[in-house]
Amino acid sequence: MINPGEFYRSLRSHGIDFFCGVPDSLLKEVLLEINATCEAGSHFICPNEGNAVALAAGHFLASGNLALCYLQNSGLGNAVNPLMSLCHSRVYSIPLLLLIGWRGEPDVTDEPQHLAQGAITPDLLRLLDIPFEILNASSNFDSLIAETAKIAKSRSAPAAILSTKNTFSPSEVTKRAKSDDNALTLSREDVMRILIESLSGEAAIFCTTGFASRELFQLRQESGKTGKVADFLNVGAMGHVSHIALGYALSQPTKRVICIDGDGSAIMHMGALAAIGSARPSRFTHILLNNGAHDSVGGQPTCGFKIDFPAIARACGYENVHSCSDGASARTSICALLESPGHSFLEVRVKTGHRANLVRPPHEFQLLKEEFCNFS
Ligand SMILES: Cc1ncc(C[n+]2csc(CCOP(=O)(O)OP(=O)(O)O)c2C)c(N)n1
Structure with missing residues (x-):
């Protein structure tokens, strides 16, 4: 396996002086290495992968230097526009290095939401005119980085490193000290349990990408209700859960619709809040579980604790807006919002972390969709 610290130092030695991505x-x-080691101002965790490509382009315009833009292959879709209409050699011809996590690689076990994207990732890169090298645990990473950086520079265009599963050994860097969320006591799961306990009538729940959907599924399993509830688990399509919920709510105005969102996901496509506020769906409850982190993929920070989500929701036109961080207030707010006829927003500040042995929903997502449609 590749030592991530050595990999990071190799990137630096080949002229990469700026890091950004999702x-x-x-x-x-x-x-972990990048986050712990980069000087202030040379590492940015971006709202979405398109923003990251644009940020890397801006860095090149200012410095003439290559930036590394990291992303999961599911984020390629977000990045295609700036890759093709900004950085491509037929437009501004801007070099950058992409480091792409290859989920859903053929013949490697992975979740269904990654399989279609994983199968086409190499072809997609070819179609996008992005030369790439595949990185695995036994690669000579130093010469691979040197080669891709050279190609990016000589073509003055993006080049990529496609990283397979289990390529990196554990980092020696201790995880980010979570000084900012030490005081938080509620977990995502606690809030979802309160929500389930507070529901009286029928409701359709749309739950965000990552641990949250797995936790909701597990809570339903424990209550013996799997398959008999209208839960839509948005396991892929990060950042889009609130618009799936909105699309549903606009066609089912008498139904209570609950959207469980994450801070990283909400920030990824934050324009969704503006659209919901102006669409004014009825009986729409948007619950944001804000842990200030991308907990599901390693706990990297978001700007979730630096921004005022309730003020943003209010400014976007949500009618009832609450924020809380303890169980009693969460229960009171959730009960109040579930009675509200309009569109409401609740931010609950939660701690990171999940229970051990968190289950995964079964892989039959088309069946889950049918169950959702039958029960909603
Ligand atoms: C377009 C896209 N980019 C990146 C990912 C990888 N990813 C999956 S879950 C997740 C973090 C979600 O963070 P947040 O919404 O704050 O929820 P948390 O994990 O903290 O509960 C990321 C980055 C993805 N699935 N799709």
Whole structure:
């Protein structure tokens, strides 16, 4: 396996002086190194992968230097526009190095939401005119980095390193000290348990990407209700859960619709809040579980604790806006919002972390969709 610290130092030695991206679990050991080692101002965790490509382009315009832009292959879709209409050699011809976590690689076990994207990732890169090298645990990473950086510079265009599963050994960097969320006591799961206990009538729940959907599924399993509830687990399509919920709510105005969002996911496509506020769906409850982190892929920080989500929701036009961080207030707010006829927003500040042995929903997502449609 590749030592992530050595990999990071090799990137630096080949002229990479700026790092940005959206975290991915396959890359989390390298991201720990980058986060712990980069000087202030030379590492930015971006809202989405398109922003990261644009940021890397801006860095090149200012310095003439290559930036490393890291992402999961599911984020390639977000990045295609700036890759093709900004950095491509037929436009501004801007070099950058992409480090892509290859989820859903053929013949490697992975979750269904990664399989279609994983199968086409190499072809997609070819189609996008992005030369790439595949990195695995036995690669000579130093010469691979040297080669891809040279290609990016000589073509003055993006080049990529496609990183397979289990490539990096554990980082020696201790995880980020979570000084900012020490005071938080509620977990994501606690809030979802309160929500389930508070529901009286029918409701359709749309739950965000990552641990949250697995936790909701597990809570339902423990209550013996799997398959008999209208839970839509948005296991892929990060950042889009609130618009799936909105699309549903606009066609089912009498139904209570609950969207469980994450801070990283909400920030990824934050324009969604503006659209929901102006669409004014009825009986729409948007619950944001803000842990200030991308907990599901390694706990890398988001700006979730630095921004005022309730003020943003209010400014976007949400009618009832609450924020809390303890169980009693969460229960009171959730009960109040579940009675509200309009569109409401609740931020609950939660700690990171999940229970041991968290289950995964079964892989039959089309069946889950049918169950959702039958029970909602
Ligand atoms: C487009 C895209 N980029 C990146 C990912 C990888 N990813 C999966 S979950 C996740 C973190 C979600 O963070 P947040 O919404 O704050 O929820 P938390 O994990 O903290 O509960 C990331 C980055 C993805 N699935 N899709």
